[in-house]
Amino acid sequence: xxxxxxxxxxxxxxxxxxxxxxxxxxxxxxxxxxxxxxxxxxxxxxxxxxxxxxxxxxxxxxxxxxxxxxxxxxxxxxxxxxxxxxxxxxxxxxxxxxxxxxxxxxxxxxxxxxxxxxxxxxxxxxxxxxxxxxxxxxxxxxxxxxxxxxxxxxxxxxxxxxxxxxxxxxxxxxxxxxxxxxxxxxxxxxxxxxxxxxxxxxxxxxxxxxxxxxxxxxxxxxxxxxxxxxxxxxxxxxxxxxxxxxxxxxxxxxxxxxxxxxxxxxxxxxxxxxxxxxxxxxxxxxxxxxxxxxxxxxxxxxxxxxxxxxxxxxxxxxxxxxxxxxxxxxxxxxxxxxxxxxxxxxxxxxxxxxxxxxxxxxxxxxxxxxxxxxxxxxxxxxxxxxxxxxxxxxxxxxxxxxxxxxxxxxxxxxxxxxxxxxxxxxxxxxxxxxxxxxxxxxxxxxxxxxxxxxxxxxxxxxxxxxxxxxxxxxxxxxxxxxxxxxxxxxxxxxxxxxxxxxxxxxxxxxxxxxxxxxxxxxxxxxxxxxxxxxxxxxxxxxxxxxxxxxxxxxxxxxxxxxxxxxxxxxxxxxxxxxxxxxxxxxxxxxxxxxxxxxxxxxxxxxxxxxx
Ligand code: C2E
Ligand code: MG
Ligand code: MG
Numbered sequence: 001x002x003x004x005x006x007x008x009x010x011x012x013x014x015x016x017x018x019x020x021x022x023x024x025x026x027x028x029x030x031x032x033x034x035x036x037x038x039x040x041x042x043x044x045x046x047x048x049x050x051x052x053x054x055x056x057x058x059x060x061x062x063x064x065x066x067x068x069x070x071x072x073x074x075x076x077x078x079x080x081x082x083x084x085x086x087x088x089x090x091x092x093x094x095x096x097x098x099x100x101x102x103x104x105x106x107x108x109x110x111x112x113x114x115x116x117x118x119x120x121x122x123x124x125x126x127x128x129x130x131x132x133x134x135x136x137x138x139x140x141x142x143x144x145x146x147x148x149x150x151x152x153x154x155x156x157x158x159x160x161x162x163x164x165x166x167x168x169x170x171x172x173x174x175x176x177x178x179x180x181x182x183x184x185x186x187x188x189x190x191x192x193x194x195x196x197x198x199x200x201x202x203x204x205x206x207x208x209x210x211x212x213x214x215x216x217x218x219x220x221x222x223x224x225x226x227x228x229x230x231x232x233x234x235x236x237x238x239x240x241x242x243x244x245x246x247x248x249x250x251x252x253x254x255x256x257x258x259x260x261x262x263x264x265x266x267x268x269x270x271x272x273x274x275x276x277x278x279x280x281x282x283x284x285x286x287x288x289x290x291x292x293x294x295x296x297x298x299x300x301x302x303x304x305x306x307x308x309x310x311x312x313x314x315x316x317x318x319x320x321x322x323x324x325x326x327x328x329x330x331x332x333x334x335x336x337x338x339x340x341x342x343x344x345x346x347x348x349x350x351x352x353x354x355x356x357x358x359x360x361x362x363x364x365x366x367x368x369x370x371x372x373x374x375x376x377x378x379x380x381x382x383x384x385x386x387x388x389x390x391x392x393x394x395x396x397x398x399x400x401x402x403x404x405x406x407x408x409x410x411x412x413x414x415x416x417x418x419x420x421x422x423x424x425x426x427x428x429x430x431x432x433x434x435x436x437x438x439x440x441x442x443x444x445x446x447x448x449x450x451x452x453x454x455x456x457x458x459x460x461x462x463x464x465x466x467x468x469x470x471x472x473x474x475x476x477x478x479x480x481x482x483x484x485x486x487x488x489x490x491x492x493x494x495x496x497x498x499x500x501x502x503x504x505x506x507x508x509x510x511x512x513x514x515x516x517x518x519x520x521x522x523x524x525x526x527x528x529x530x531x532x533x534x535x536x537x538x539x540x541x542x543x544x545x546x547x548x549x550x551x552x553x554x555x556x557x558x559x560x561x562x563x564x565x566x567x568x569x570x571x572x573x574x575x576x577x578x579x580x581x582x583x584x585x586x587x588x589x590x591x592x593x594x595x596x597x598x599x600x601x602x603x604x605x606x607x608x609x610x611x
Contacts, residue, residue, distance in 0.1 A: 055114055092106050214297050365420050370584045441473040
């Protein structure tokens with residue numbers, strides 16, 4: 001006979017269990033109802049089990065069944081632990097069983113009219129409830145409804161019909177085939193029960209949903225292969241299960257996403273404690289021959305105290321919190337709060353608005369002058385995108401560009417920017433009042449760098465407006481460049497061959513390897529604003545040293561330097577002294593609409609700055 005191995009739970013963990021939660025059997029024996037706590041590792045049920053659960057009905061054997069606690073679960077075994085079975089058999093939810101892992105609301109049949117309900121992780125107070133109260137709560141557990149006046153016998157029918165609907169609707173299996181954890185459907189069903197229990201029966205019933213995403217799983221899968229990836233997920237699933245208390249549910253929602261329901265919490269702090277324990281246990285090195293892997297997970301926690309109406313809402317918020325955990329550096333947990341909710345809904349709304357923004361002409365290009373510091377003249381403009389939102393006013397590109405990248409709208413927006421900038425430049429070229437040759441800088445985001453036809457599209461657009469590629473400076477930020485160096489290298493070389501000028505934006509912030517600079521063969525480096533803004537602070541020499549070294553490095557490679565964020569005459573004087581080639585900043589002009597930029601160019605740059 002199969003006997004699950006006893007698993008001595010971590011002592012601390014079992015203490016927590018003993019204090020907060022109990023497993024019970026509600027036993028009905030002909031006309032008697034007894035509530036029995038299952039607080040021992042082994043309990044016998046039968047006619048001579050005076051110490052444990054005594055049943056005196058005819059048809060019940062001396063040692064009819066055994067309750068056995070192991071592997072974090074409660075099992076019931078027909079007969080005794082030595083393998084001797086009972087005379088009349090043991091039934092769970094109507095089916096004969098030899099060994100069965102008990103689930104909440106399972107109905108155990110010993111003999112006609114003698115049966116028990118198993119409930120896991122219930123509040124100790126339920127043990128003292130009057131039979132009527134108890135049945136009312138049980139009816140809720142079983143059917144999800146507040147069924148007044150149900151008898152214990154009717155509960156069995158209710159339970160059977162719930163099980164039957166489950167079986168019927170579950171043509172879809174309840175377990176995830178890879179990890180053998182519960183799957184998304186059974187997880188949602190279980191959270192729904194906890195939510196409804198809180199809404200309809202016990203407002204103090206606290207629970208939490210943890211949304212868990214494995215950090216850098218894609219990298220493991222891509223670099224070590226799917227077999228290792230699968231094994232990795234199976235082993236993580238086991239680790240997650242081991243951290244759970246009885247009655248909690250761990251599920252795999254799909255891919256590298258898991259979720260946990262922590263039911264019956266004493267306080268929100270308990271959820272945080274469990275999340276900490278979980279991350280610690282996950283983070284132990286994992287050997288999958290011949291590799292040693294260092295797993296970590298990001299966890300989002302949503303607490304029932306926010307009074308959710310639906311399961312989808314609580315899971316969505318746990319997911320949002322997880323996303324924040326990922327964004328703040330992985331291997332962390334974040335508890336969802338209302339501020340996050342506001343931000344998330346706002347972003348969601350902006351996202352759908354952005355789809356309309358292109359068609360409804362809400363996007364506009366502003367232009368910021370770029371100046372040759374040595375020659376003291378205007379050389380061109382950087383095109384900077386603006387979104388005139390009908391309700392929210394001007395929205396910063398730093399808010400909506402990442403959103404557009406996520407939803408792939410960036411391709412459409414990027415093309416619009418390119419067209420608009422080229423058209424504007426050709427107007428300036430044709431304007432007799434503008435005497436100096438001008439170029440335009442266009443920013444390209446990281447997703448656009450992976451676009452196969454980017455160079456072709458650029459060439460076609462430039463031609464369409466009668467321009468030559470060297471009039472366009474393509475700006476790519478240093479961090480975007482470093483995200484995908486091989487791909488970027490290929491693309492930048494193609495751009496270069498087609499005759500476009502290349503600039504690295506926000507230089508100094510992206511940890512690029514200097515050796516790459518040679519390979520990328522760029523025309524310019526733009527020193528990030530964060531350094532320039534610090535150069536006039538007497539006690540901050542790092543920014544000065546970094547800016548100086550960037551200028552020296554660039555010049556030794558034959559690359560021009562642009563300083564971004566020049567706001568004062570002091571900045572300007574210092575940069576001139578360092579032989580910085582070009583500059584851009586509020587000192588010269590803020591980014592301005594096209595018409596104003598035209599006037600700026602027609603006027604030419606007068607140089608009033610004294611230093
Ligand atoms: P960026 O390319 O580094 O652009 C420079 C940013 O610094 C601009 O912010 C500009 O307004 C600001 N700036 C310039 N001089 C000063 C100054 O003296 N002081 C201060 N405080 N700020 C200054 P903006 O326009 O908000 O753009 C933010 C970022 O959004 C840009 O950074 C760029 O990465 C991105 N972006 C803007 N337009 C586009 C676009 O058409 N496509 C893509 N992919 N990204 C864009
Ligand atoms: Mg830029
Ligand atoms: Mg920049």
